[in-house]
Amino acid sequence: MENLQLTNEIKQAFNSVNLPEIDLSDSVINSIKNAKYYGSKNKRVFAVSILAAVLLLTTTAFVAVRMWVLNDSNNNIVLRYREFDEYNEGPTDISEKLNLDSMMENLEPGKALVYYELIEPELKGVSENISIYPKPVKYTDLEMLVKKSGFDFLIPAKLPEGYAFAEGALTYDPQYLDFDDISKLREEAKNSGTNTAVTECETTSEVIGVNIIYQNDNKEFGVNISIWDGEDLYTDIQDLTIEHMTLNGREILYIEKEDVRKIEMRELLPDSKRIAEIIENGKAVKKEINSYIHYTISSKDLSKEELLEVVQSMIP
Amino acid sequence: MDSVERTIEKIKQGSLEEYKYIVQKYQKSIFKYCYHMLGAMEEAEDAVQEVFIKAYQRLYHYKAGTSFSSWLYKIAYNHFIDHLRRKRYFQLVPLCDSVVDGCDVSYSFEEDELSLPLQRAISMLPPEDRTVLMLRILEEKSYEEIADVLGKCSSTVRKRYERARKKIKQSISKMEGDVIDGKFAVNQ
Numbered sequence A: 001m002e003n004l005q006l007t008n009e010i011k012q013a014f015n016s017v018n019l020p021e022i023d024l025s026d027s028v029i030n031s032i033k034n035a036k037y038y039g040s041k042n043k044r045v046f047a048v049s050i051l052a053a054v055l056l057l058t059t060t061a062f063v064a065v066r067m068w069v070l071n072d073s074n075n076n077i078v079l080r081y082r083e084f085d086e087y088n089e090g091p092t093d094i095s096e097k098l099n100l101d102s103m104m105e106n107l108e109p110g111k112a113l114v115y116y117e118l119i120e121p122e123l124k125g126v127s128e129n130i131s132i133y134p135k136p137v138k139y140t141d142l143e144m145l146v147k148k149s150g151f152d153f154l155i156p157a158k159l160p161e162g163y164a165f166a167e168g169a170l171t172y173d174p175q176y177l178d179f180d181d182i183s184k185l186r187e188e189a190k191n192s193g194t195n196t197a198v199t200e201c202e203t204t205s206e207v208i209g210v211n212i213i214y215q216n217d218n219k220e221f222g223v224n225i226s227i228w229d230g231e232d233l234y235t236d237i238q239d240l241t242i243e244h245m246t247l248n249g250r251e252i253l254y255i256e257k258e259d260v261r262k263i264e265m266r267e268l269l270p271d272s273k274r275i276a277e278i279i280e281n282g283k284a285v286k287k288e289i290n291s292y293i294h295y296t297i298s299s300k301d302l303s304k305e306e307l308l309e310v311v312q313s314m315i316p
Numbered sequence B: 001m002d003s004v005e006r007t008i009e010k011i012k013q014g015s016l017e018e019y020k021y022i023v024q025k026y027q028k029s030i031f032k033y034c035y036h037m038l039g040a041m042e043e044a045e046d047a048v049q050e051v052f053i054k055a056y057q058r059l060y061h062y063k064a065g066t067s068f069s070s071w072l073y074k075i076a077y078n079h080f081i082d083h084l085r086r087k088r089y090f091q092l093v094p095l096c097d098s099v100v101d102g103c104d105v106s107y108s109f110e111e112d113e114l115s116l117p118l119q120r121a122i123s124m125l126p127p128e129d130r131t132v133l134m135l136r137i138l139e140e141k142s143y144e145e146i147a148d149v150l151g152k153c154s155s156t157v158r159k160r161y162e163r164a165r166k167k168i169k170q171s172i173s174k175m176e177g178d179v180i181d182g183k184f185a186v187n188q
Helices: A002-015 A025-034 A100-106 A142-149 A181-194 A306-313 B003-012 B016-040 B040-056 B067-091 B117-123 B127-138 B143-150 B154-177
Strands: A054-058 A062-070 A077-085 A113-117 A127-134 A135-139 A162-174 A197-215 A219-229 A231-235 A241-247 A252-256 A260-268 A274-280 A283-289 A292-298
Touching: A002 B117, A002 B127, A002 B154, A025 A113, A025 B016, A054 A197, A062 A241, A077 A260, A077 A292, A100 A113, A113 A181, A127 A181, A127 A197, A127 A292, A135 A142, A142 A162, A142 A181, A181 B016, A197 B003, A197 B067, A219 A306, A241 A283, A241 A306, A252 A306, A260 A306, A292 A306, A292 B067, B003 B016, B003 B067, B016 B040, B016 B067, B016 B127, B040 B067, B067 B143, B117 B127, B117 B154, B127 B154
Parallel strands: A077 A231
Antiparallel strands: A054 A062, A062 A077, A113 A127, A113 A197, A135 A162, A162 A197, A197 A219, A219 A292, A241 A252, A252 A260, A260 A292, A274 A283
16 A cells, blocks of 8 residues: 555656657757768768867976867768877776786677776765777678678778678667666775775677778788767877877877877767766866767788778768 | 668667657657656756657667567666766766765756655655656556666666655654755745
């Protein structure tokens, strides 16, 4: 009886909110029309021709911050390829604390590993750090992989002689950890003696990364496609040779480090504009952000010219 | 094949205008869901629009013979979780006792709407629990259907449902025990 009463009260509470009558049908249809949505069966069109710009910013007489900027045809910045700074450092190296490779090996594809760390727990105002490592799901059929990805992306139309698709993988977005999950991790970390805790979590059906490998005997090259929020990509650009180029009207970065050659390029993910809270110069600010499809085409075996030909075949 | 499935087939074949019917049929319930998840009218309205656009873009994933409204709720739930996830990924979460159940999730609902302890208790639930309650009580979905929306097994959903109800009872008892500053009265 008491249960039924609570059910009715909850129902009433949900219904008691006076929401205005809305009819969004026209605006939804218009948005779909204006968004130029291309479904998986439609022709892929990413008509983005990008203007070239390389910036070398000098903040002081002594410190030079290197940054490369790619714009699209509307002069919107799609990528700022830049050095780490004090607020944007590289991912924490947890290999000393955790045998990540071995744990990932034992993890079921499509699941994710959650690493939780209490930072300076003895101090007031402590923080916690959560790193999530999803394990990709492998595919041996390229067509199936493209179909399962759920979004449109560019792939090479022409391969260097002797090369063929070998395998691919999709990385799925990890499921949101709710406060119960985090509370459990927090307790586990507190009791661990190392202030850390590790658990597994599920992933959603949303793909955030695609990796495709093409091989010719023991030689190979890879195409990595991932979804990024915002224009900035912070990386360790020490010891890199970076060359800005324009290919089929699209701006790209050609990068060499030791024996690895790679090309980075970007395009806007359609309909991704939104307001989000981000950390800028150490402060949380609300800002309009976009998501981008980021491409990295890399190889130790292909020459610069061969790599450029592959990328050229990807750009419509 | 029911009328919704027939309409979806037409949309898949290119009749975009038919999608209006789908939006009109489900927008009210999705709006209510988004409002209870986000707590702000304008944000909820934007979210509804985004959910229907996403649903259209993924329509070819919808399998005939399954509940379309559950499929739509799944998109709405993922949309909301994505919204929270993005917030989380951008920052280190400060640790404080009050964070555990509320902060980041209990949105500041427009004032008059949450004057009652029960509504306040619901708003303090984690998003997953709130979704389970809404779908179970308001939409009268089965545990299996809710499990599909959340990507969990039905026994987990059943436990979550019971736990959410328990949390509500506990929150209300706590509120009734607290001295309230007059903003909302207890034992009304």
